[in-house]
Amino acid sequence: MGGLSARADRRGVVPRTREVIAERVDRVADGVVSLVLVTPDGSPFQPWEPGAHIDVHLGGQYVRQYSLCSSPKDLSHLRVAVLDVPGSRGGSRWIHRNVRPGDTLEISEPRNNFPVRDSRKYLFLAGGIGITPIIPMIERAAEAGRDWRLVYGGRSRAGMAFAERLVDEYGDRVDIVAEDERGRMDLAGVLAMPRAHMLVYACGPGGMLSAVEELCMGWPPGSLHTERFAATALGPGSVAEPFEVELARSGKTVSVPTDRTILEAVEDVGVRVLSSCRQGLCGTCETPVVSGEPEHRDAVLTQDDQDTGATMMICVSRAAAGCGRLVLDL
Amino acid sequence: MTIAPAEGVVTLPDDPFSPANIAEPYPMLTRLREAGPVTWLEKCGAYAVAGFEEVYEVLTDFETYCSSGGLGPRDIRQDAGWRPPSILESDPPIHTVMRRALTGVINPATVRPLRERFTGPAEEIADELVARREFDVVKDLAEKYPLRVFPDAVGIPQEGRENLLPYGNMVFNAFGPQNEIFDLAFAHADEHSAAILRNCARENLDDTGFGARVWDRVRDGLITAEQAALLVRALLSAGVDTTVFGIGNTLACLARTPRAWAALREDPSLAKFAVDEALRLESPFQKFHRTTTAPGVLGGVRIPAGAKVLLFIGAANRDPRKWGANADTYDLDRQASGHVAFGMGLHQCVGQPIARLEIELVLKALAARVDTIELAGEPVPLTHNVLRGFASLPVRVTPRS
Ligand code: FES
Numbered sequence: 001m002g003g004l005s006a007r008a009d010r011r012g013v014v015p016r017t018r019e020v021i022a023e024r025v026d027r028v029a030d031g032v033v034s035l036v037l038v039t040p041d042g043s044p045f046q047p048w049e050p051g052a053h054i055d056v057h058l059g060g061q062y063v064r065q066y067s068l069c070s071s072p073k074d075l076s077h078l079r080v081a082v083l084d085v086p087g088s089r090g091g092s093r094w095i096h097r098n099v100r101p102g103d104t105l106e107i108s109e110p111r112n113n114f115p116v117r118d119s120r121k122y123l124f125l126a127g128g129i130g131i132t133p134i135i136p137m138i139e140r141a142a143e144a145g146r147d148w149r150l151v152y153g154g155r156s157r158a159g160m161a162f163a164e165r166l167v168d169e170y171g172d173r174v175d176i177v178a179e180d181e182r183g184r185m186d187l188a189g190v191l192a193m194p195r196a197h198m199l200v201y202a203c204g205p206g207g208m209l210s211a212v213e214e215l216c217m218g219w220p221p222g223s224l225h226t227e228r229f230a231a232t233a234l235g236p237g238s239v240a241e242p243f244e245v246e247l248a249r250s251g252k253t254v255s256v257p258t259d260r261t262i263l264e265a266v267e268d269v270g271v272r273v274l275s276s277c278r279q280g281l282c283g284t285c286e287t288p289v290v291s292g293e294p295e296h297r298d299a300v301l302t303q304d305d306q307d308t309g310a311t312m313m314i315c316v317s318r319a320a321a322g323c324g325r326l327v328l329d330l
Numbered sequence: 331m332t333i334a335p336a337e338g339v340v341t342l343p344d345d346p347f348s349p350a351n352i353a354e355p356y357p358m359l360t361r362l363r364e365a366g367p368v369t370w371l372e373k374c375g376a377y378a379v380a381g382f383e384e385v386y387e388v389l390t391d392f393e394t395y396c397s398s399g400g401l402g403p404r405d406i407r408q409d410a411g412w413r414p415p416s417i418l419e420s421d422p423p424i425h426t427v428m429r430r431a432l433t434g435v436i437n438p439a440t441v442r443p444l445r446e447r448f449t450g451p452a453e454e455i456a457d458e459l460v461a462r463r464e465f466d467v468v469k470d471l472a473e474k475y476p477l478r479v480f481p482d483a484v485g486i487p488q489e490g491r492e493n494l495l496p497y498g499n500m501v502f503n504a505f506g507p508q509n510e511i512f513d514l515a516f517a518h519a520d521e522h523s524a525a526i527l528r529n530c531a532r533e534n535l536d537d538t539g540f541g542a543r544v545w546d547r548v549r550d551g552l553i554t555a556e557q558a559a560l561l562v563r564a565l566l567s568a569g570v571d572t573t574v575f576g577i578g579n580t581l582a583c584l585a586r587t588p589r590a591w592a593a594l595r596e597d598p599s600l601a602k603f604a605v606d607e608a609l610r611l612e613s614p615f616q617k618f619h620r621t622t623t624a625p626g627v628l629g630g631v632r633i634p635a636g637a638k639v640l641l642f643i644g645a646a647n648r649d650p651r652k653w654g655a656n657a658d659t660y661d662l663d664r665q666a667s668g669h670v671a672f673g674m675g676l677h678q679c680v681g682q683p684i685a686r687l688e689i690e691l692v693l694k695a696l697a698a699r700v701d702t703i704e705l706a707g708e709p710v711p712l713t714h715n716v717l718r719g720f721a722s723l724p725v726r727v728t729p730r731s
Contacts, residue, residue, distance in 0.1 A: 194422035196393040218423020220392075220676050221430065267665070274602055275667040276682065277674065283438045283683055284667075302439045311438065 017057060022103045023077065029161040031084045032129065033096060036070075036077050037107065044075035049258060050136035051114035051201075051227070054078065057106040059098065064091035067133035067203075067227075068110060069162070072140075078110070081161050083129040111321055114227040115297075116140065120197040122148040123190070125212060127204020128155075131162060133227060137201060142170065153177040153185035153208070191215040194223070203227045221281060221299040243319040247271055247330040248290050262314040262326075271330055273314065280316035287314045292326035295319060339631045340365045345373040346617065346640070347506050353711040355616065355718065356658070359645035367629030368639075374403060374507070376619065376638040377631070382653075382670070384629040385646035388620055388639060390675035395639060396421050397677060399621025401505040403638055412504060412516075413523065414556075416564050418677060425676060428557055431547040432564075432680045435540050441683045448479045448691050456695035460729050464706050467585075467723040472577035476688055480569050483684070484562070485539020486529040493525040498571035499714075505618045506715025530562040540565060565681065573685045575614035575719035576605075580689055581696075583608040583660045585703050585725050590662045594697050595730075601693040604662060605686055610653075610669035611660050616644040616718045644718060646670050700727045 024036040039045065053067045070079035084096040099105065116137050126134045131152055141148040150173060154160035157178045166174045177185045191200070191212065200223055202212045209226050216224040242257045245265065256265045263285055266273055276284040280298030288311050296306040298313035305311065312328075319326045342365055344358050345351060351358045359380060362369060367381030379385050388395045398421045400406035406415065417428045455475055459465045473495065481491050496515075500522060503515040528534055532555075535541035541562045548558045584591045584604065594600050622637045633639065647669045650657045672679035679685070696703070707724040 194392075194426065196391045218426045220422060220426055221433070272603060272665070273667075274606055276669075276672065277678055278668065282672075282678055283441075284686075286438050300433065300437050302437060305439050 017055070017106050017108050019104050020078070020107050022099050022101060022105055025099055025101050028081060029163075030156075030159040032081055032159070032161040033084075033099075034069075034079055034081045034161070035095070035099065035105075036079050037105065038077045040104075042076075045078055046109055047075065047258070048072050048110035049112055050116050050140050051133050052110040052112040053114075053133070054080065054110050055108035056080070056095070058091055058094045062091040062094060064095075067114075069132040069135040072136055078107075081129065081132050083161075114201075114203070114225065116201065117199060117225075117316075118144075119199045120147060121195065121199070122146060123195075123198055123200045124148065124150040124152075125185070125187070125190070125200065125202040125204070125208075126150065126152045127185070127202075127208040128153070128159075129161065130202075130204030130208075130227075131160070131166075133203050134201065135162060135166075138166070138170070149173050149175070151175045151177060151185055151190055153204075154179065156180045187211050187215055191219070194219040198223065200224045201226075222279060243323065244325045245319075246325060246327045248327055249330055256318070261316065262318065262328075266314065266328075266330060273330065275315055278315045280313050283313065285313055285315045286311050288329035290327040290329050293320040293323040294326065295321070339368065339370045339377070341370045341372055342378070343372060346371070346378075346642075347374075347509055347511070347715055349713055352511075352713055352715075355644055356648070359642055359648065362642060363645050363649060366631070368631040368633070371640065374638075374640055376403060376640040377628075377633055378640050378642060379628065380642045380645035380649075381629060382646040382649035382651060385641050385643065385670055386674055387628060388641055389670060389673055389677070392421055392425075392676050394622060394624055394626050395620035396623050397425070397620060399619075399638070401618040401620075403507050403619060403640075405621055405636075405638070412519070414560060416560055416567075418564065418568075422676065428553060428561060429676065429680070431544065431553045431557070432561055434547060434552075435543040436680050436684065438683070440540070440543070441687065444479075444483060444684065444687060445691070447483075448687060449695075451475065451478050452688075452691040452695040456692070456699055460696070460699045460727055463729075464724065464726045467581045467725055468574075468578050468720050469722065471581070471692065472574045472723075475577065475692055476570055476573040479688065480573065480684070481566075483539055484565055484569070485536040485541045486566065487534055487536075490525040490529055493522045494566060494570045495574070497522040497526045498567050501567040502571060502615075502717050503715045509715070511713055511715050526563060526566055527559070529566065530559040532558070535562070568679070569681050569684065571717060572614045572679075573688050575717050576609060576685055576689050577692055578719050578723055579612035579614060580605055580608035580693065581703070581725065582709060582720060582723055583611055584693075585705050585723075587660045588702065588704070590660060591697075591700075591703055593662055594693065595701065598694050598697045600662060601690045601697065602686065603666070604693060605689045606669070607660060607662060607664055607666040608689075609671040610647045610664075610666040611658075612718060613644045613647050613669070613671040614717055614719060615671065615673075617642050617716050643670055643673075696727075699730055701730050702728045 020037040022035050023038045026034045028034045053065045055063050055065055057063050066080035068078055069081055082092050082095045085092050114133055122141050124134045163176050209228055242255055244253055244255050245262055246253045250271050252269050254265045254269050256262050274284050276282045283300040289309055294309050294312040295318045297316040362378050362380040367384040369378045371378045379388055397419055400419050499515045503512050532545045544561045545558045547553050548555050594604050619638045619640050622633055622635050625635045626633055648657045672682045704726055706726040709720045710722040712719050712721040
């Protein structure tokens with residue numbers, strides 16, 4: 001049976017799921033398998049942005065999130081890489097044990113907790129299987145001709161998925177730090193000096209991310225973006241999906257595509273909004289929310305204000321997952 | 331020390347700190363822009379950056395154009411400044427920590443309640459002025475209103491408030507050279523500095539204002555006691571003069587543009603846009619320096635390491651390449667967003683929402699009571715090294731019928 005089924009999550013958001021076929025199951029490093037997923041009828045997947053993940057429903061027992069590490073330019077398939085964590089609660093182990101080429105799996109549409117902002121320079125930090133969401137980000141940065149660097153750490157080269165391929169493709173920009181060869185990643189060295197126009201995207205185990213967060217304390221607000229690997233099991237996250245914004249006072253409705261901000265979309269239809277930094281840092285574009293749930297991406301609202309969702313910074317923030325329509329007091 | 335200009339850069343003889351250029355800066359700013367996005371000012375020993383794009387670049391590249399060298403013409407790292415460096419004179423990582431402490435104190439949640447508290451005084455002053463029909467915007471309004479609401483918001487004692495304006499005058503004039511203007515501002519420097527510093531101490535701040543909230547951050551372990559005092563000092567020095575000038579300049583624009591006033595009177599919700607456009611056209615904070623940390627190329631001009639660049643905010647905000655052929659006119663329909671009157675990047679003004687709120691409330695209060703506003707005499711420009719404003723701005727109003 002194909003088609004869509006629905007189940008509400010803790011915030012009442014209904015993620016759509018679909019059946020896919022595991023076309024290939026390859027061992028890509030010690031303890032890591034890669035799954036190439038295709039649709040049963042060969043139709044393309046919905047567009048997604050670097051940083052997105054899918055929920056994989058495992059034998060009716062578990063739901064696990066895996067970052068997409070295929071190319072968003074090729075929607076004929078999705079690829080995830082799964083680390084077999086010995087002693088884990090079983091999701092990854094289940095995949096390692098049970099999924100064989102040709103098997104059917106149930107997955108959600110791609111969702112994004114870890115969207116990438118455009119910038120001139122990027123520093124990508126990956127620990128172990130945390131490399132997966134970084135791969136499409138690198139592809140995007142490389143294609144746009146941005147200045148970027150990857151530091152990728154792991155216990156040993158044999159266990160580091162895609163390490164060789166990344167070095168082959170990108171050369172010097174990639175720094176592979178295998179602990180058994182060079183010791184641990186020198187995060188303190190890499191992050192010692194805050195850099196202008198540089199965004200840091202980090203994904204990996206909790207310990208590594210805590211260290212990165214600490215070291216980035218002196219970086220400008222908004223520089224650091226992380227995805228905690230274990231934490232991706234929670235939270236509906238934002239959607240790199242277009243959504244609608246209704247302007248309550250001017251009676252207009254605008255659609256906000258993935259590559260434009262609400263502010264830009266609103267300005268396009270001639271509605272005036274005061275803005276200044278356009279980076280979520282100054283608070284000038286603060287806009288009251290009449291209804292709908294924002295996904296806050298600014299650095300000015302307090303946690304309380306973000307949770308309440310009464311206002312939002314429309315230069316960077318978007319609609320939350322499952323909220324296809326925001327109504328703003330504009 | 332004399333620094334020679336890099337090869338190939340256009341050298342200009344203009345002195346941006348001469349009384350004539352201060353009184354009427356725009357012809358010189360046009361000359362600077364037309365000579366190139368980056369030029370060499372012989373008189374200043376600094377590179378002048380006057381194009382919007384280049385000014386924006388310098389403001390946002392904190393690595394190449396650092397702030398710890400000071401905002402004035404001297405490098406305060408080699409040649410100690412007149413006071414301990416402020417948050418404006420710091421770079422990451424130290425800057426980020428102090429900045430985080432400040433944004434924890436001034437943010438949309440803490441500024442929102444000010445609207446109500448600041449409205450009454452704006453209306454009271456407006457009532458009184460409209461009854462008089464003629465008044466001086468600077469003396470009777472611009473210098474009165476911020477001093478009535480802002481020090482209370484920070485929570486400093488009544489005593490010693492008379493030092494706020496002269497102290498701000500010192501702080502900003504020191505971003506220019508040590509000329510006569512500077513000397514005049516510093517005539518009673520010790521007295522003003524001591525009074526301000528006293529007001530920054532925790533025990534002299536009331537428990538409800540922004541000052542006390544800054545000190546809370548020491549308890550949180552985010553900043554040191556010394557940094558807290560410096561941050562309160564920064565609030566006091568940055569939060570008064572600029573707003574005084576902002577109010578004066580905004581009303582100067584409106585008094586000279588009757589059509590704009592009529593539009594505002596019809597639709598007071600335009601007030602915040604009227605403020606924004608005035609900040610663009612007559613930016614209160616006109617110019618300051620950055621220091622290069624490495625050689626680089628800006629606007630096609632090679633700039634060596636260790637050079638001072640003098641940023642002309644007032645020129646960038648009137649750059650026709652950014653704002654179009656009518657960049658020199660006050661146009662309420664313009665999309666003025668993105669101007670650099672509050673700076674941009676890391677050092678963008680933290681108090682921006684408070685400043686905008688104060689000016690907006692003044693305009694709304696007046697727009698509700700006034701049919702027409704016009705100049706009642708020639709405005710007298712103020713002689714100030716880096717701020718743009720008026721010493722006197724006489725206006726005549728007709729009350730709303
Ligand atoms: S314009 Fe600065 S937060 Fe949106």
